Each structure stands twice: as C-alpha cells, then as structure tokens.
Amino acid sequence: MASSDNQIELITPKDEFPPGSLWIPTRGAELQALLGHLRLDAEGKERLAAEAVMVLSKCIPPQSTASSTTGLVLGYVQSGKTLAFTALAALARDNGYPLIIVITGIATNLFGQSRDRLASDLQLQANRKWRLFENPRDDQHAVVADLLRDWTDTRLPDYRRKTVLVTVLKNGTYLRHLVGLLRELDLTKIPVLVIDDEADQAGLNIQVAKGRQSTTYQRLVALRGALPHHTYLQYTATPQAPLLVNVIDTLSPKFAELLTPGGDYVGGDVFFEQRTELVSVIPAQEIPGGANAITEPPPTLLYALRIFFLGVAAGILQGEDQQPKNRSMLVHPSRETPGHGQFHHWITQIRMHWLDILRLPIADCERVQFIETFGEAYKDLERTAEEIPSFQTIVDELEYAIRQTSILEVNARPRTPAVDWKATYPWILVGGQAMDRGFTVEGLTVTYMPRDTGVGNADTIQQRARFLGYKRRYLGFCRVFLEQGLLDAFKAYVSHERDIRDRLSAHRGRPLAEWRRAFFLEKDLRPTRRQVLDLDYRQDTFSDKWFWPKVPHGTDELLAANRETVRQFIATASWREDSGDSRRTQDQIHLIADNIPLIRAHAELLMPLRFTQEYDSQAFTGLLLQIVEYLQNHGEAKCTIYRIRKGSERLRSVNDEEEIPTLFQGANYADDDNTDMTYPGDERIRQSKGLTVQIHTLTVHEKDRGPIIANDVPAIAVWVPESMGRDWLVQRRW
DSSP states (O other): OEEETTEEEOOSOGGGSOTTOSOOOOOOHHHHHHHHHSOOOHHHHHHHHHHHHHHHHTSOOTTSOSOEEEEEEEOOTTSOHHHHHHHHHHHHHHTTOOEEEEEOOSSHHHHHHHHHHHHHHTTTTTOTTEEEEESOOGGGHHHHHHHHHGGGOTTSOGGGOOEEEEEEOSOHHHHHHHHHHHHTSOOTTOOEEEEEETTTSSOSOTTGGGTOOOHHHHHHHHHHHTOSSEEEEEEESOOHHHHHSOTTSTTSOSEEEEOOOOTTEEOHHIIIIIOGGGEEEEOGGGSOBTTBOOOSOOHHHHHHHHHHHHHHHHHHHTTGGGTTOOEEEEEOOOSOHHHHHHHHHHHHHHHHHHHHHHTSOTTOHHHHHHHHTTHHHHHHHHHHOTTOOOHHHHHHHHHHHHHHOEEEEEOSTTTOOOOOTTTOSEEEEEESGGGSSSOOOTTEEEEEEOOOOTTOBHHHHHHTOTTOEEOGGGGGGOEEEEEHHHHHHHHHHHHHHHHHHHHHHHTTTSOGGGSOOEEEOOTTSBSSOGGGOSSOEEEEOOSSEEEOOSOOSOOHHHHHHHHHHHHHHHHHSOOEEOOOOTTOOGGGOOEEEEEEEHHHIIIIIITTOOOSSHHHHHHHHHHHHHHHHHHHHOTTOEEEEEEGGGGOOEEEEOOTTSOOSOOSOOOEESSTTSOSEEEOOGGGOSOSSSEEEEEEEEEEESTTTOSEEEEEEEEEEEEEOGGGOOOEEEEOOO
16 A cells, blocks of 8 residues: 555555455554554564554455455454554554444443553553544534544545544443444445454354344444444454354354464463463362352462462562562452352451461461461472572561552452552452453462353353463463363363464465364363354264264265265275185175375375265264374374275165165174174274274165165265374354
8 A cells, every 4th residue: 555645545456465355554653653652572563563464454445445344353362452453443543444443342340441451552642643432422423423524624634633433332222322323424435443352252142043133232233234334353362152153144254363472471371281380270179169168268279379479579579569560369269249259258367367477476386387388389489480589588578468468359240340450569359250351460470260160161261261461471470270170171272272273374365254163172162152153063073983974975966076086096095805704705805905194095085075964074074173183293194994895885775864874784693692703793894003994885775775866875984093082063054
C-alpha cells in the first residue's frame, strides 16, 4: 500500500500477496507510536508489528466493496492477546479504519482490565486521534456519526480524524444498545474491525442443538448485520469451540492466524514437560468435595503458603517491592462460593497466627520450632531459584513479608472486586470462576488449585491456567499445586495444544472451511461444551485394535479409485505364501509382504483410500493421525501386508443399515471339541510387532445374500499395536 493526501491505495498485485492475504497494510505513525511507548526489546516490537500486519492483511481491505469475513487469532493463555489486538487497532487506524469495536468479555473486572490496557497503551488520555466509547447507548449515534463523517471529508488531514473505539461487554443488554446505535448510522462505506476477546466464551450459540438462538448470540448476529463492511476477529487461547461450530455458522472462522509469545513467556510445556519439579500433587484426601469434608487447612496449603511467603521475603530483599512489581498467590478451589469463603477464612487466620508467633522473642521455643517448619520449603526453593538469599536473611524479613500481604476473596457475586495492585507488593487471591478466564494475576508465583477436572471440557480447564505467563525472570520461585486428575489434564493439554497449532500452521493461507477437524485429544477430555455444537464428533484411539470399514463399497466413483490404489500397491510389493497349519483350506492361505516401510504403506496404500460412511471416515482419519504421529519419531518403522485369500473374492452381506457386520472369517477346528485348531481366524492373522494391514477382496450382497451390490470391493483391515496408541478427536463434516 501507499499513502498520500490521506488516501490509501492498493498497489501490490494480489498474486504477490502472502498466501491467504487480501492486501498489505502499511505500518504508520500510530503503530510506531505504540511500539515506542511499549517496554519491549526490538525483537518483541518487530514480532508484535509483523503479526498485526499478517492478521490485518486477512481482513476485508478498507477500500474494497462492502463485504465481511470472520477470522480466528490464536494465542496462549496469559501470552499478551490484549496487546496483540491493541497493536492491530493501531495498525487499523493507520490504514483507514474509522471504527473499531472491542467486545471485552462477560465480567466487569475483565472489561475494566481490557479498557484500561487499551487506554494506557494507546495513550488515550493525551492522544486525540481516538475517541473512546464505553458500552455506548443508541442516543450517542449523533456524536459517532459526526466523528465518522470526518473520515469522508477529503479536506481534513489524518491527524484531525478520530478513530471511534468502542468497548462493550459481551452482554445481551449492552450489545442491544450498541446495535441500536449502529443501525442509526450510514456505515455502507465505513470499514469496521470487530475484535471479540475471549471469543470462545458466551457469544457462541448455546441453543444450537435445540434449533434456537441464545440471546448473546442473537445480539452478535445483529451486530454483524448492522455492519455492511467489516471483519470479525475472534481472539482466544482455547479455540476448540470456534473451530468445531458448524462451518455455516456466522461465527465460524474463515481463516486462522497464530500469535507467538515472547522469549520470557512460560507455557504449559515448561511446567508439565521441562520443569516438572515446579508442580506438586494435592492428595485426594485434601481435596474438598461432597464425600470429603475438609475441616482444617490441608498440609499442602500450609506448605504452599510457606513457599509463597519465603518468595515474597526474597523479593523484598532484592528490592522488588520498591518497583512497580508484585508477588502473588492464587488459591483456586471449586467454583462454589462457600468453598472460597472457607479457604479465605483459613488463610486469614493462618496469616494472623503466624504473625503472632513471629512477634515472640527470637529464642522462644515456639518461634524456633515454627521457623524450622520453613526449612523444607526453603530447600525446595533453593534447588530452583537463582540467587536466593540465605535462609537466615529471609527469616529476618519474614514477619514484614507476611504483614505486607493482602488477602482478597475474588468472586463474581455480588460484584467482582478489582485488585489495586499498586497498594502493596504481595497478594493472596482466593476465588473460582471469576479467575478462570482472562483475569491477570500480577506476579503470580504460587498456585494452589484443590479442585478436579469437573465435566472435563479441555478449553475450560486450560483457561484456569493463570499460572502461565511472562515469568521467566522469577520462574524458580513458581510452584503449582494440583489434584492428580487436573495435573494429568494439563499435561495432556500441552500435547493437544501443540498438535492443534501445528495443524493450523500447516493450513495457513488456505480457507479454514477446508481444514479437517481432526486432532489429538485425550479421551478423558471433551474439547468444549456440547451445547454450542450441532455437529457431532468422535473421540477414540486404536491400540491393540483393528480398524476396518463397515461400508467399503461406497459409490461407484469411490470404489473405482480405491480399486486402483490397491492394484498399484499390490503390483509393486513382493509376495509369498504365509505359513500355517498344513490342513488349512485354500481360502485360509494368504499372501504376505513383510518389512514394508510404514511410510510407504501410509503414503501409497492408506492415505489415498476414501470412505463414504461418516463413521468409517472419522475412524480412518483418526487412524491416519496416529500413523503420522508415530512416523515422526519412528521414520524407519516397518509394517506387514497380507492379501487375504490371495486376492480371491469373499461373499459378504449387508445388514439393515447397509453395513457389513462382520469382515473377518472365524477360526476353524479339526474336531468337534474345538481343541485342534487348523486356522486361528482372520483377526489373528497379524504380526506380533508393528502395524499389520490386511487387504480383503469382497463381493457385497444385499441382506441375506440378496442381489449383488458390488463386485471386486477392496476392504482394508489395519491392526494398530499399543505402541502406536494415541487418543484423537474427529468431527464429521456435515
């Protein structure tokens, strides 16, 4: 793009754009001012700017004809998504977007947090290029109309035009007011950017399975309907719901972009793969629940508090309390408010009791014994924290550290309190759902989470991971205490997150509608809440288990293609008769090709096969995922291929569902007692190690050996050993 006389012109031929890009935005004065204001190194600023350019390039160009699109922008939990869309907003202003709408979540504390960050980073108090409207009402349309009219006045220089920045709660009432305002405006030629922060929360249609629309979803649809020329961007760290909603849904993204965190970011891979010593298990007997009433502070809570207070004292000794920094602890029990109150009461009483002891004379026996209880926690920190002061030096600071610590219960009702981080250096926050998502806990070092996985929604669980973030500098002081099941879920999510990002990255530049909704996810976890999905999905794994299609015959076109795939593979393999009992019939003697490179069998035989039945297709897609994953670490793996019955056709009939109920022939015996086996049955025709593929050739009849449906039908059966097992999820396409 080039800019002169405040007019923006596209000058780059479309075929020279990066894949998926519609245009190339120009980095202008507003983005440069933002970057100059930020405390980032040069690499961080360049990454922020480059990713903003990449996202905006996928948006509807400001000078194009009126149209709309939806994009997904995927970051990590606590990785700086707010700053990312702030940079995008600045870049959008540079490129001629007069109106930017930021939908900032469902809670007032998150709304205030996002609004304040936008105001601070864009320097709105002194920057008159912006006009901020918070939860605007429709009676403000005249003011907004005047501001937008400035953008169509060619006499005005750019600095005299104000970008309208709207921040609005994701709430039916506030969204209704905003829609009313927008409908009063002529927006036909006004390019608009809509940013939906935490897009997987609240806005999706939770009534879709019932054929209805939920209120907030209705409002978002109406909002989009009031904007003829706009891009709707969904920012989230947990993309499962937006990715799995029906592709015809108005909130289904058409493209996806990935955000990259800075070098100081600490993600789940650090806690659950690289630095596992920072994570501890809360024993089951210390997890409060219906059948497990906890009447006193659990030992692990006391230990976590010792770790935290020692870290606070160390930070004070290092002068952090004199800087705009914090140390905090998060206690995150179940979502029930009474549980929060119990933990808040315990911690408050513990703090008072410990201060009383520390005020005793230094030689007092009770005080001496109390100090000794911190010894194990200090040794724990000493193993992981660099340049930690001596134990005695920290003990001398311990009373002050505890005395300075504020304890706050953070609940959504009646109103979530704001944390005045400037008031004191150390904080202990106790709460549940109010801190599940988007809530930033400044300087978080110790997390104590005595709760289980709940219903097991992967995205909900990951949003609890407030302990992730930019904390490389003080990582050695960080500790996470989790129930075993929740710990396992966080571990599993690391692999799942890596897999889904890799698949989206590989698909970058192509329409997201073409992206196969298939990825690895532990069967104990669900991707997201069921009520937002109208398309079903299948979760499964193949481990010491056969795959074979129920409907291998399919359509004539598909059948012809599968025949050719099998024919070509058979022609290039070396075959010999398999060994077995000499009394076998000719139908029970097969051909075998062993030591076939698995990578070849995958590419030449399995990958090209197609199935019409959705159940077969989902299972086969999951199988292929497992094979590809295994090949990444075992590229030299071999497999064994059998041509059952040497390629002669077998007769199979379908059932009432048009499926073949049984593919395999059973075992045969030479005696009536079934003790003298002559043939073990097809299911046992496999190797003890590695993948085994059987190629069957069928004549498929209608039910009860009725008329022939298809001849020469190739049916593939695949045995997957336990070593290749991996849980996956595949969603049907329609």
